[in-house]
Amino acid sequence: MVKIDIEGSSSFVKAARYKDFEAKALDAFDTLVAGNGAGNDFLGWKHLPSQTPEDMILECESIRDEWNKKGINLVVVIGIGGSYLGARCAIEALSHNFAKQLSSAGKSAPEVVFAGNNLSEEYLAELMDLVVERNVACIVISKSGTTTEPAVAFRIVKKYIDEHYEDNSDRIVAITDARKGALKVLSAEQGYRTFVVPDDVGGRFSVLTPVGLLPIIVAGFDAREMLKGAAEMEKALSEKSSDNPAIRYAAMRNLLYSDCGKRVEVMVTYNPKLQYLGEWWKQLYGESEGKDGKGIFPASVTNTADLHSMGQYIQEGERILFETVINVRHSNRSVTIEKDEQNLDQLNYLAGKHVEHCGAMARLGTKLAHIDGGVPQMEVSIEKIDAFNLGGLFYFFEFACGISACTLGVNPFNQPGVEAYKKNMFALLGKPGYEELSATLKARLNG
DSSP: OOEEEOHHHHTTSOHHHHHHHHHHHHHHHHHHHHTOSTTGGGOGGGGHHHHOOHHHHHHHHHHHHHHHHTTOOEEEEEOOGGGTHHHHHHHHHHBOSSOTTBBTTOOBOOEEEEESSOOOHHHHHHHHHHHTTSOEEEEEEOSSSOOHHHHHHHHHHHHHHHHHOTTGGGGEEEEEOSSOSHHHHHHHHHTOEEEEOOTTSOGGGOTTSHHHHHHHHHTTOOHHHHHHHHHHHHHHTTSOSTTOHHHHHHHHHHHHHHHHOOOEEEEEESSGGGHHHHHHHHHHHHHHHOOTTOOOEEEEEETTGGGGTHHHHHHHSOSOEEEEEEEEOSOSSOOBOOOOSSOTTOOGGGTTOBHHHHHHHHHHHHHHHHHHTTOOEEEEEESOSSHHHHHHHHHHHHHHHHHHHHHHTSOTTOOTTHHHHHHHHHHHHTOTTOHHHHHHHHHHHHO
16 A cells, blocks of 8 residues: 655654644645535545446446457547546556556557647647557547547547448547537437546546546556555545545645745656656646645656756755655566676676665665755655556545645635636637637737
8 A cells, every 4th residue: 555754854844833734734634525625516536446336347348348359459548638647647557668558467458549638740640650550449538529639639530430440439439528518419429438527526536437447447457456456545544643644745745835945846756657657646736736826836757767867956956846756665577687707887796686676775875865955855655566556546646635735725626727728729729709819819929
């Protein structure tokens, strides 16, 4: 299960002030559990691990099995933000590093790729280079069906599937609103199978809904184990206690922000499989806390690679940041360093040692150096990278995010700032209804 160590931050704060913020986090815990705070109509994620219906999982597995029988070897998952980051995080973490169609256990499955998260013409053109060479299916995820980035990608992929497969409606699954929206209407017209994006679950909290679970299952991974790990974490975090790891994490990060001027939190991973955990976490905390002129800026690095780039700034740059390190206690694979008679690389002192041991010493050495350099550090650890532990990690950060944002005094579940760029983009693209804003923006740009 997930464990947390905040000792690497304790020397930077006063014990009495930590107790003050612990009390605030305990109050925020009460607010979150009672469901009487801001955004309380978006708390459906809290009991997903323990209350996910079995028939939904069976339906996802049925689609997986059907597509496997059809020989489908490429699944395009279309979505943006929370509609794809959780699934991508899980699939990247659980897949073989160099053969993405294989799990870390060597199990074969369709390759899952992602689209609809950008407006790059080159990206879409190269996606279609791949699509034309494969036997393809598509999962499209959007509550409205009109969000620009996924809508553009889906229009292109849908056209190809419609033109090249007689069973086109069987190759597209939509995850969308239960009652309304363009994608819901299209799905009814075309006979697509659909799953519901729950009304009370925001996108960045949706990894344990069909939004995340269907792509994860289609990719060949065990959603039941992921939900089991999340359910155990749900139970562990339900106790109001100063030992609750979500309360400890929320209290310390808010204290570092408030009293120590630590305005940037860097998530540090030491396994490249977890790079997209950082991307998922950045959206979760950035969208949840960055509002009302408040919020810790979430960043991420992947060490040891980034010790040779961002490591310089972290060690000696502005003292505005702290680190949250993800520690994986045990590797799923074993590689030892052998003795070399020439020893030109001068590595024989490592002969017989596991590569993972070297990584652990790099992590500990970095921890000491960064603390000495004025960078507080917390550590979140899991036993190993698998579906069970990943489910627990997802739920830990979601629950801690709710507590942390309530401690900060913002609504964790809205994102009003996201709409600003969309209005400008629509106006500049000439979308009907935005003519007045279009004229204003063009005058600004031409002035």
